[in-house]
Amino acid sequence: MAAREREDIGAEFGRLLRRGLIVALILLSLALLVLWRADSPRLERLRMNLADWATPSVEMTADPIGAVSDMAADFRDFTRVHERNRELRAEIQRLRAWRETAQQLEQENAKLRALNNLRLGSRTGFVAGEVIADSGSPFAQSALLNIGADDGVIDGAAAVDGEGLVGRVVGVGRRASRVLLLTDFNSRVPVKVLPSGRRAILSGENSDSPRLSFLDALAGVAPGDQVVTTGDGGVFPPDLPVGRVAVVGEYGARVQVAADYERLEFVRILLYRPSTRIDTPGGLIAPRESPAEPGDAEGAAPGAPDSPLLGQAGAD
Numbered sequence: 001m002a003a004r005e006r007e008d009i010g011a012e013f014g015r016l017l018r019r020g021l022i023v024a025l026i027l028l029s030l031a032l033l034v035l036w037r038a039d040s041p042r043l044e045r046l047r048m049n050l051a052d053w054a055t056p057s058v059e060m061t062a063d064p065i066g067a068v069s070d071m072a073a074d075f076r077d078f079t080r081v082h083e084r085n086r087e088l089r090a091e092i093q094r095l096r097a098w099r100e101t102a103q104q105l106e107q108e109n110a111k112l113r114a115l116n117n118l119r120l121g122s123r124t125g126f127v128a129g130e131v132i133a134d135s136g137s138p139f140a141q142s143a144l145l146n147i148g149a150d151d152g153v154i155d156g157a158a159a160v161d162g163e164g165l166v167g168r169v170v171g172v173g174r175r176a177s178r179v180l181l182l183t184d185f186n187s188r189v190p191v192k193v194l195p196s197g198r199r200a201i202l203s204g205e206n207s208d209s210p211r212l213s214f215l216d217a218l219a220g221v222a223p224g225d226q227v228v229t230t231g232d233g234g235v236f237p238p239d240l241p242v243g244r245v246a247v248v249g250e251y252g253a254r255v256q257v258a259a260d261y262e263r264l265e266f267v268r269i270l271l272y273r274p275s276t277r278i279d280t281p282g283g284l285i286a287p288r289e290s291p292a293e294p295g296d297a298e299g300a301a302p303g304a305p306d307s308p309l310l311g312q313a314g315a316d
Contacts, residue, residue, distance in 0.1 A: 129268075161264060
């Protein structure tokens with residue numbers, strides 16, 4: 001019983017103490033409010049003294065809180081910077097891919113523009129193609145193109161790049177064709193040397209400098225002279241640049257071809273068909289005789305020529 005009474009007394013004392021503290025805090029708050037709001041010089045000095053006394057404590061309390069806030073802000077900034085850095089790395093990779101693509105397109109565009117350096121006749125059409133493979137053999141020098149009969153390529157057509165003649169088509173498929181290069185051993189092209197006008201056959205020997213065969217004379221042929229096609233045979237258009245004379249010696253002359261085989265990626269196949277059809281007879285061919293009709297002049301010799309030209313020749 002005594003212990004129970006002591007516990008009750010302690011609980012009652014605690015309740016009274018809490019109530020007293022609450023009342024004291026309320027009174028202190030009211031006093032501070034009145035003190036702070038009152039307009040008096042003495043109270044003003046008291047307020048300032050209290051503020052000076054409380055400022056260090058407030059700063060000491062606020063510094064850790066500010067430091068924690070700064071740490072949280074720095075962590076957020078670091079997270080944002082890390083995400084932004086990852087995005088920038090991905091963007092850099094995409095830009096590098098685009099840059100490589102742009103450089104490849106620029107190179108291809110330059111090579112395609114270089115094809116226009118060679119001027120063709122107004123009646124000579126062409127179709128452009130890309131070199132997709134070469135022979136890769138020292139005994140056969142040819143190139144495989146990605147254009148064929150569906151694009152208008154015909155067997156024997158001339159192939160040129162931006163500098164001059166590359167070779168001729170020796171095989172045609174629907175979507176591919178093969179070009180025999182001028183340097184191949186089986187290549188034979190009729191050419192002439194300018195300005196002398198001497199004609200020859202450019203014969204490939206699987207070397208970088210084909211030979212001028214069947215050259216009637218070396219007189220008037222000098223290194224640096226231009227070599228062009230003659231158009232004989234109707235395979236190549238006339239006056240296509242082939243190269244320049246590189247060496248002239250006792251064993252003949254050799255030509256440095258104008259086409260750049262080391263960087264051959266795009267070529268033009270010329271759609272050239274020479275007009276060799278004869279539509280009308282010549283003036284020296286007599287027209288066909290027409291059958292005699294009633295009413296013709298009597299005494300005319302049978303089989304007399306009706307052509308004024310032949311009659312005139314007989315009179316002469």
